[in-house]
Amino acid sequence: MTPTRKTPAVRLSTWGGHPELTEAEVPDPIGDEVLVRVEAAGVCHSDLHVLDARPGTLPYRLPFTLGHEIAGRVAAIGTEARGVTIGERVVVHGPWGCGQCRRCVAGQDNYCDRRAGLEWSGAGLGRDGGMAGHVLVPHARHLVPAGELDATQAAPLTDAGLTPYHAIAGLVDELGEDSAVAVVGVGGLGHLAVQLLRALTPSRVVAVDTREDALELAHSCGAHLGTLARADTADVLRAATGGTGFDAVLDFVGNDATLALGAATLRTGGTLVALGSGGGRLMIGKPGPLPQGATLSLPFWGTGPELHAVVALALAGKLRVATDVRPLTEAVQAFDDLRAGRVLGRVVLVPS
Ligand code: FEH
Ligand code: ZN
Ligand code: ZN
Numbered sequence: 001m002t003p004t005r006k007t008p009a010v011r012l013s014t015w016g017g018h019p020e021l022t023e024a025e026v027p028d029p030i031g032d033e034v035l036v037r038v039e040a041a042g043v044c045h046s047d048l049h050v051l052d053a054r055p056g057t058l059p060y061r062l063p064f065t066l067g068h069e070i071a072g073r074v075a076a077i078g079t080e081a082r083g084v085t086i087g088e089r090v091v092v093h094g095p096w097g098c099g100q101c102r103r104c105v106a107g108q109d110n111y112c113d114r115r116a117g118l119e120w121s122g123a124g125l126g127r128d129g130g131m132a133g134h135v136l137v138p139h140a141r142h143l144v145p146a147g148e149l150d151a152t153q154a155a156p157l158t159d160a161g162l163t164p165y166h167a168i169a170g171l172v173d174e175l176g177e178d179s180a181v182a183v184v185g186v187g188g189l190g191h192l193a194v195q196l197l198r199a200l201t202p203s204r205v206v207a208v209d210t211r212e213d214a215l216e217l218a219h220s221c222g223a224h225l226g227t228l229a230r231a232d233t234a235d236v237l238r239a240a241t242g243g244t245g246f247d248a249v250l251d252f253v254g255n256d257a258t259l260a261l262g263a264a265t266l267r268t269g270g271t272l273v274a275l276g277s278g279g280g281r282l283m284i285g286k287p288g289p290l291p292q293g294a295t296l297s298l299p300f301w302g303t304g305p306e307l308h309a310v311v312a313l314a315l316a317g318k319l320r321v322a323t324d325v326r327p328l329t330e331a332v333q334a335f336d337d338l339r340a341g342r343v344l345g346r347v348v349l350v351p352s
Contacts, residue, residue: 007133008351010331013063015055021329024065024132029078032139036090039151040325041130042069043334043347044159044188049277050125051335059119060126066331067349068094068123070130071146071154081140089146091154091311092130092137093162093304096122099139107141107304110166130155131331133351144307147315154311156188156321156346159301161310164193164250166302167273168200171248174271175201180241183207183223184262185252185276186214188346191221191322193250198222199318203247206240208233208261213344217322229261237265245291246270254278260289269293323348 005026010019029035047066050058070092074084084090097104097112104112112118120126123142129135137143146154175181181203183193190207191214197205198221207218207226215226227236238245245267251258254276262272263282268291274282283289284296302310313319322345326334334347 008328009065009128009132010067010328011063011065012051015053015062019051019066019332019335021331024128026134027136029076029081029136031078031080033078034074034081034084034137034140034143035076036070036072036092036135036137036143037075038070038072038130038132038135038351040071040155041067041328041349042156042158042160042188043331043338043349044069045338046277047124048335048339058126061119064124064126065128065130065132065135066124067129067131067135068125069155069159070094070123070135071149071151071158072130072135074143075134084140084143089149089151089154090143091146091158091307092123092135093142093144093307094122094124094158095301096120096127096138096142110301110303131328131349141304144304144311146311149311149314152323152325152348152350153314153321155348156192156323157310157314157319158307160188160321160346161192161196161314161319162302162307163275163299164189164196165310166306167250167275167297167299168193168196169306170297170299171271171273172201175203175247177202179247180204180206182237182246182249182262182265183218183252184249184258185209186218187252187343189275190250190252191217191345192319193252194218194221194223195319196313199313206237206246208237211341217344229257234261234264237261241265241267248273250275252276255280263289263294266291266294271295271297273297273299275299321346325350327352
C-alpha cells in the first residue's frame with residue numbers, strides 16, 4: 001500500500017466561508033488523467049465570486065481546491081494519456097466540459113453543450129484546482145505546452161490572457177485602421193487586453209479606470225490614452241474618438257455605471273463586450289441606450305486552440321503579464337487584497 005502523499009492546498013469547504021490553507025491528497029492519475037506539479041496559480045475575481053456564492057447558487061460539490069489559472073510541469077501520466085511527457089512545462093486550459101459534446105471535442109469546453117448538467121465549470125471551479133502543490137487534469141487535451149515561459153508568466157495567460165483574446169478574436173475583422181476600442185477596467189484581464197489589441201489590431205486603444213496606477217499600467221502596455229472614470233467620462237471618451245464613438249468597448253468591470261458608459265460611447269454598429277461580472281444591468285430595447293446596429297457580446301473564457309495562440313504570442317514577446325508573485329501560503333491575504341482593490345496586474349501564487 002503506497003503511503004498517501006499530501007500537498008498544500010487552498011480549499012473551500014463551506015459556502016460563504018473563508019478559503020482554508022490545508023492539505024489534500026496527491027492523487028495518482030489513472031486512464032486519461034495527467035498529474036501536474038503546480039508551479040504557479042493566478043488569483044482571479046471569479047474566485048471571489050465563488051467564495052461569496054450563497055449555498056445552492058453554484059452546482060459545485062464542496063470541498064474543492066481553488067485555482068483555475070495554472071502552470072506547472074507534468075508529474076505523472078495515466079496509462080491512457082497521450083501527447084505529454086514527464087517534466088514538460090504546461091499550462092492548463094481551465095474550463096472542463098463533458099468531454100463528449102461537439103463543443104468539447106473541438107476544445108471549446110468553455111461552451112460545452114452539456115454545461116447545465118455538470119457539477120463543475122473546470123479546474124478550481126467545482127473540481128480540485130491549482131492553488132495547490134499538484135493538480136489532477138482529466139485529460140491531456142486540457143494541457144498546452146508552455147515552452148520556456150516562466151510559470152508565473154504562463155499561468156495568467158490561461159484566463160487573464162485567454163479571456164480577452166477570445167473576445168478580441170471575434171472583433172478583429174471589424175477593427176480597421178480608423179477604429180478605436182475602449183478598455184474599461186485595467187486589471188488582470190484589462191492590461192493584457194490592451195497588449196492584445198495593440199498586437200492584433202490597428203485600433204486606437206483608450207483605457208478607463210478609477211486608479212492612476214492602473215492607467216499608468218495601461219500606458220506601459222500600449223494604450224494611446226488613459227482617462228479616470230468620472231462624471232464626464234462619456235464626453236471625454238466620445239471626444240477621444242472624434243465624436244463617432246468606439247467600434248468596441250471591452251467592459252472588464254460590468255457594473256451599472258460601466259455598462260451604461262459603454263452603451264453611451266459606442267459607435268453606431270459597434271460592439272459592447274461585457275466581460276466583467278460586476279452584477280450590472282443594461283436595458284436592451286428600441287429605443288434604448290445602445291446605438292443603432294449595436295452588438296452585445298457576453299463571451300466566456302476561451303478555447304483550447306485559442307490558448308495555444310495566446311502562449312505563442314507570449315513566447316514571441318507580445319504579451320507581458322504584470323505579476324504580483326506571492327507564496328501559496330499567502331492566498332487568503334491575496335484574496336483580501338484583490339477584494340479591496342489593492343492589486344495591480346495579477347497576483348500569482350507559488351507553492352513552496
Ligand atoms: C470562471 C468561472 C466562472 C465565471 C467566470 C470565470 C472567469 O474567470 C473565466 O474567465
Ligand atoms: Zn478567472
Ligand atoms: Zn461538452
